[in-house]
Amino acid sequence: LLKTEQTPPKGLALRPEEIARIRERLGREPSIVELHAFDAQWSEHCSYKSSRRHLKKLPTAGENVIVGPGEDAGVVYLGEHNGERYCVVIAHESHNHPSQVVPFEGAATGVGGIVRDVLCMGAEVIGLADCLRFGDVSDLESHQTYVARSVVDGIGAYGNAIGVPNIAGDAYFHEGFNENCLVNVIALGLVKENEIIHSRAPQGSAGWDLVLVGKATDASGFGGASFASLTLDSQAEEANKAAVQVPDPFLKNVIMRATYRVFALLRERKITAGFKDLGAGGIMGCSAELCASGGYGAEIDLDKVNLALPDLPPEVIAVGEAQERLIWVLPPEITPEVLGIYNDEFTLPQIAYNARAVPIGKVTERKQYVLRHHGETVMDVPIEFLTQPIESDEPAGTAASARTKPRPEGRDAIDLCSREPLYRRYDAVVRGTTVLARGRADAGVIAPIPGSRLGIALGVAGDPLLSPAAMATAKFAVTEAVCRVVAGGARPVALTDCLNFGNPQKADHYKEFVDAVEGLRAAANTFGLPFVSGNVSFYNESSHGNPVPASPIVGCVGVIDDISKVLTPAFKQAGSLLITIGPFSDSIDVLLDAMERGSVRSCTIVGMGGIEMALARMSVAAAEEGRSLGADADVSGPPVGFIVELAKGAQLEGATQLGLVIDEPTIPWGEGRIDVDRLRAAWSYPLAEVYP
């Protein structure tokens, strides 16, 4: 029988009422392994217990949706090439707390995790994006500047090494993030529709092998899920560091390539397998969700797990979050060949200490989740009880209607300037598929299928300084992400969100989250677009209990049928008519039709900084493409929508005339005009000190 615990161990986030519920269901005291398992599985991070009821309101269906939210990543239809149906895989995740505590490793691990989410859908990983919110970096010696630099280096080190291009992203700098930076990452994958692998034990898989692949399990990341579900406390910082996982992009590079080989083997043998990455809750969380979602149980022998250290306690082996691991559900007859690919052909044991692929247990018909260690049963619980959706109560008390502290009027240079010093540290072109590298246009564009004209555009948005109202911020994030994709010449097809908020147990913090979801819902419905993946990050607050500025961050994926039709903001020709058009669903249809007809020469969104900044970007982009052009225009209009340079003789329904492209490199600025070369210097300077 199980050794049980009268007194729960320290450091658990489980609440007393939750422990009572476990005790009641099991009819006995839970074991120490069980307590840690429920602690992880029922944490906010894994269970979405505070957010689920609201997230359900988001639109998730659509004719292009192949896999909606619920698995490790969403999948949407991309298009046909040589008679095959191709899909885009989209995953979105935050790694905020780890990045605040150990910036380089925390941010790198965020990239590593999101890449696995895409990989385990059976996809090749084809693109990355990062949305970063840092503190005030005006003091180059400050801790928040150190965080801002180290996070970027961590993302670069990981993405560059695994060979996935960084194609989009944004960065904001504001004191509201001084004590809690935000690091959100998006990964895209490419998979044929009939080759998608699901994160569940397939039908008829009772008796199949559970094969753990990757890094040797160590004590790193123990308690990571609960760590993400608590507020950062500076006094506990040293303890928190142990909850941050250690990234190994070198090993991941090899695991990815070996896994692509396994995909090919499974295709060849026509085997439907299950595959899922290890994230929160480690081996336990991954294997329990894999088996439960297939309607099965699992029996796992923790002694079979490849360890980095001897004598790890069973609860650490079971729920520790060592990085670079995945679990396959495989029919036993194929297991030896899969082990051969990882261990022999790709020599995992020689790449990192004791890394390997190893069978650790079986899928069972009986719906119990059972762990054994040193011959004893250390966990034996109904699997559905462990993985069930749980909900926490809404926080009591009334919420303050809005934040008391107003957002800054106007924008500083740091808000408006070029992000190039930051993103030039990322490889934008590895894989050789990049059409528009980051910075060239409002969205990044890749052509991931060799020989095909199909392109994928990715735009991201989420201006945390736009409004103190979370709902407006969320609506604008959706609108801007959609408009970015359209400005690049693509048809928007799906959305992904990462919601970064304060403490869900505080009514006023929670209300911002609820409002933001409502804003996302309303805006997505306006455009008729589904959310196919997402993530929620709570407890983003300072040691004084102030939440970060409400930060709903949105990515929009678009499809381009012919990459020769991509657009950049760069002015093309003197004499072209400039117009503005609104960021509305019907005006977007008009604009996309005009692009299809070839009536649009260049295009950009009017965002932060208004029409003047948009004209500045268009003229600077032209200068970078070697054309010396400017604009004569009325800049008094509202700072929303698109600016479009029309081809000769073209017209757009519903457009407002703005002015003309001129062959003199100046644009209107305030009361007068400004030289494009001067703008270009001013535009590239502010961040160059932070990222030399």
Add this chain to the structure above:
Amino acid sequence: MSARVAVTVFPGTNSEDETLRLLRDVGCDAELVHWSRADSLSQFDAYVLPGGFAYEDRIRAGAIAAHDRMMDDVIAGAQAGKLVLGICNGAQVLLEAGLVPGTGPVRRPTAAFTHNSPVPHFVCRHVYVKLAIDPSRCAITASLPSDALIPAWAAHGEGRLAATPERLAEIESGGHLAFVYARANGRVDDAAVPNGSALRCAGLTNREGNVLAIMPHAERDAWNFNHPDRREGDDVLAPSGGAALFRAFAQALKR
């Protein structure tokens, strides 16, 4: 029978697929050879070492891979006159293996591609490289025009050529400086250099001219859609300027 090209994959290599794709497109009979399946390597007629972070760039980029068993065959092949092309990390490996500039013993490098300067950070930037030798000086460049200007992407943290003044003088006088960084209009100046490289060096060849090490990735500017200075009306799927280097490699294999 046409010449067979091995594209080597070390643990940490990351540019093998696009390199293979372009080699095949220019007509090479090329295949990937992984580190654990390297027994056949000596039977190939030419070697291409693609980009990445072989062995995690431990010690110095390329330093460990230069001592990998796969390099035994590549070094033997180079010494027997086979063509060897190294790109980015592959170029770093060739320097660490002593094959280029080849002015010292094997695996005792006389020059290195090391941390960028003035800021020792990874940099991703579109560049042009200009042929700095007579095309016939190196077998791989022999079919290029003498003023060849090739678009490519620099994407590296360790691409600055570094060597003692005597070794740098030897590189210049010995005709080892195969490519230098240039602007889009062909002008060679410091602003065109993304990494502080000595001699504005982007690529080096050996004394015999059968080995070429080049830092920027021409294979990432292989198709018109990759090319930032694409002209309106160019077919996006047609080869762009970067493919020229690979066509020249394929041409050299036929001789």
